[in-house]
Amino acid sequence: MQNRLFNILKIAAIAAGLALLAGSPADAKFVTDQAGRRVEIPDRPQRVVSLAPSITEIVFALGREQILKGVTSYSDFPPEASGLPRVGSYVRLDLERIIELRPDLCIAVKDGNPKAAVDRLQALGVPVYALDPRSVPTVIQAILEMGAMLNAEDRAERLVREMRSRIDRVTAKLVGTGHRPRVFFQIGDAPIVSVGTNTFAHELIGLAGGHNVAAGSAAYPRFNREQVLALAPDVIVISSMDRAGSIERTRQEWGRWPSVPAVRSGRIHLVDSDIFDRPSPRLVEGLEQLAGFIHPEIFGGFK
Amino acid sequence: MTVSSAPLIKRLLLAAASLSVVLAAALVAALSSGSGGDGILRSLSVVTGQGAPDPALETIVWRIRLPRALLAALAGGALSLGGLVFQALLRNPLAEPYILGIAGGSAIGAIIGILLGLSHFPGVSLCAFLGSLATLVLIVAMSTGQSLVKKDALLLSGVMVNAFCAAVIMFLVSMTQDARLHNIIFWLMGDLSSADGRAVATLAAILAPCFGGIFLFSHAMNLLLMGNDMARSMGLHLRSVTAALLVVTSLMVSAVVSYSGLIGFVGLVIPHLLRFVWGPDHRVLVPACILGGGAYLTACDILARSLPDQGEMPAGVITALIGAPLFIFLLKKTRR
Numbered sequence: 184m185q186n187r188l189f190n191i192l193k194i195a196a197i198a199a200g201l202a203l204l205a206g207s208p209a210d211a212k213f214v215t216d217q218a219g220r221r222v223e224i225p226d227r228p229q230r231v232v233s234l235a236p237s238i239t240e241i242v243f244a245l246g247r248e249q250i251l252k253g254v255t256s257y258s259d260f261p262p263e264a265s266g267l268p269r270v271g272s273y274v275r276l277d278l279e280r281i282i283e284l285r286p287d288l289c290i291a292v293k294d295g296n297p298k299a300a301v302d303r304l305q306a307l308g309v310p311v312y313a314l315d316p317r318s319v320p321t322v323i324q325a326i327l328e329m330g331a332m333l334n335a336e337d338r339a340e341r342l343v344r345e346m347r348s349r350i351d352r353v354t355a356k357l358v359g360t361g362h363r364p365r366v367f368f369q370i371g372d373a374p375i376v377s378v379g380t381n382t383f384a385h386e387l388i389g390l391a392g393g394h395n396v397a398a399g400s401a402a403y404p405r406f407n408r409e410q411v412l413a414l415a416p417d418v419i420v421i422s423s424m425d426r427a428g429s430i431e432r433t434r435q436e437w438g439r440w441p442s443v444p445a446v447r448s449g450r451i452h453l454v455d456s457d458i459f460d461r462p463s464p465r466l467v468e469g470l471e472q473l474a475g476f477i478h479p480e481i482f483g484g485f486k
Numbered sequence: 487m488t489v490s491s492a493p494l495i496k497r498l499l500l501a502a503a504s505l506s507v508v509l510a511a512a513l514v515a516a517l518s519s520g521s522g523g524d525g526i527l528r529s530l531s532v533v534t535g536q537g538a539p540d541p542a543l544e545t546i547v548w549r550i551r552l553p554r555a556l557l558a559a560l561a562g563g564a565l566s567l568g569g570l571v572f573q574a575l576l577r578n579p580l581a582e583p584y585i586l587g588i589a590g591g592s593a594i595g596a597i598i599g600i601l602l603g604l605s606h607f608p609g610v611s612l613c614a615f616l617g618s619l620a621t622l623v624l625i626v627a628m629s630t631g632q633s634l635v636k637k638d639a640l641l642l643s644g645v646m647v648n649a650f651c652a653a654v655i656m657f658l659v660s661m662t663q664d665a666r667l668h669n670i671i672f673w674l675m676g677d678l679s680s681a682d683g684r685a686v687a688t689l690a691a692i693l694a695p696c697f698g699g700i701f702l703f704s705h706a707m708n709l710l711l712m713g714n715d716m717a718r719s720m721g722l723h724l725r726s727v728t729a730a731l732l733v734v735t736s737l738m739v740s741a742v743v744s745y746s747g748l749i750g751f752v753g754l755v756i757p758h759l760l761r762f763v764w765g766p767d768h769r770v771l772v773p774a775c776i777l778g779g780g781a782y783l784t785a786c787d788i789l790a791r792s793l794p795d796q797g798e799m800p801a802g803v804i805t806a807l808i809g810a811p812l813f814i815f816l817l818k819k820t821r822r
Contacts, residue, residue, distance in 0.1 A: 275672070275679075277522070278550050279520045279522030279546050279551070281522075282542050282545050282550065283522035283542055283543070285542050299680060303682060307549055307550070
């Protein structure tokens with residue numbers, strides 16, 4: 184009899200312990216996200232849905248993909264991300280699919296995800312933490328914040344340290360170079376679209392020792408052929424927004440305009456747009472590529 | 487009860503009852519289908535309140551699908567009623583808010599409101615209303631002129647108003663360079679995905695008095711169809727009736743446009759279908775259009791949500807795919 188009571192007590196104790204353990208992920212704290220919203224997020228999120236390809240990349244870079252339960256379309260890096268459930272594109276989120284995945288945390292990008300959809304998710308009881316990466320330093324900040332949120336602080340520290348040292352390696356080599364080649368970074372073909380001051384590509388061109396000829400307040404300024412000829416870029420970088428392969432045609436198109444220095448010297452380069460427009464750790468890769476294009480005399484062997 | 491009113495009331499009740507059933511069926515179907523919620527049967531169990539409770543699925547059904555289905559029903563009812571009113575007022579079977587350019591006018595107003603950063607209600611809705619009134623004045627001015635009494639001329643003027651509106655919209659869209667662009671373009675093609683409880687409540691509050699008001703004028707619309715002289719001799723104050731109907735209808739259409747964008751041809755398909763079934767009496771057709779139009783757009787939105795494998799298409803794409811061929815068919819028929 185005594186024994187049985189003890190057994191019952193033991194079972195009760197185990198059950199209570201289990202309940203506590205199970206309860207711990209539900210512990211939550213209030214934080215202010217990068218969009219200035221007060222949100223309650225769990226201490227130890229277990230079911231995270233990423234609302235942008237860049238967020239997906241960061242989650243994988245932090246080694247926390249096991250708690251990633253859903254991603255947006257075009258989340259194609261690393262390749263393993265392609266196997267995760269899709270929740271619509273980052274501008275057109277499929278709320279039903281998100282709710283169905285029962286996330287305890289969604290991570291959004293302030294300038295990409297529509298505010299209405301984020302507010303809607305929040306109203307439906309899903310905590311949404313919005314990041315606002317606008318430059319390389321703020322991307323680094325976002326990675327650190329995500330590390331803290333996803334209980335991967337050490338990994339985030341390491342990742343950030345590596346990014347910083349790779350950036351420093353590029354900028355250190357450029358010290359004392361007064362020459363800033365003129366760069367035209369083309370992201371669209373018809374019409375010709377380039378990148379203004381408020382973009383990652385602009386920032387990377389500057390860090391890589393170049394001068395963005397399209398600098399200006401418009402984020403994605405449109406150009407006609409004549410205007411680009413007048414800008415006389417030394418380097419043209421064409422980024423593949425569409426993945427259909429028309430990018431090579433765009434390069435050949437420039438071949439008809441030998442008055443452009445970049446055409447004359449054959450300095451037209453094709454790049455993958457994902458590493459220049461996603462606020463992800465791969466921006467550093469973009470910087471190294473650009474440095475090689477803009478200052479081959481210094482970074483000849485970089486690539 | 488007079489002899490002639492007996493079949494009318496019977497017809498009215500029959501139409502209202504049967505179309506209510508159709509609308510209810512469409513709403514249940516809308517609640518049961520979507521990208522999430524693994525399967526129609528599981529969702530149906532939530533709708534009927536059976537089966538094991540599933541909080542995620544309940545959220546999906548009641549807080550995502552229900553507002554959207556209700557918005558579709560309200561918008562569909564208002565748009566088809568708008569078509570019915572314009573067909574009576576202009577005595578033209580091809581008149582419809584979208585074809586006449588009224589919807590385009592409210593879209594311009596709404597886009598200006600969005601670009602000015604106004605709140606959805608009342609800011610953007612008010613801009614949409616002003617835009618629709620402006621196009622309405624334009625259309626009425628053109629259609630009351632001597633040379634424009636013909637059907638084709640009215641349609642042509644509508645085509646021109648539409649072309650102009652489309653150009654202004656493209657102009658405004660080209661001038662903007664930000665994240666709102668994508669949403670504006672989607673919204674332009676008729677998008678119901680923004681529906682939430684508050685949008686539905688606001689729209690219902692605007693539309694309910696409009697529905698009631700137009701129903702009061704349903705006998706007047708019968709008289710209008712007999713011709714101006716006839717209507718006048720029956721004691722109808724032509725000017726005030728026309729003005730009241732036009733203002734109420736454009737209020738209705740612009741409210742819908744500001745919430746769901748440009749959804750065309752609903753006002754063409756539904757009134758014609760219902761006239762075919764229930765006859766030409768507007769006292770039956772007004773409630774029938776509200777219910778039938780609601781069911782129709784709800785059904786179109788189910789298709790829009792479920793046809794693409796990834797994401798969804800705007801509901802306006804479906805209504806235009808169905809409506810435009812019908813428009814051509816009706817145009818050929820009325821020419822004969």
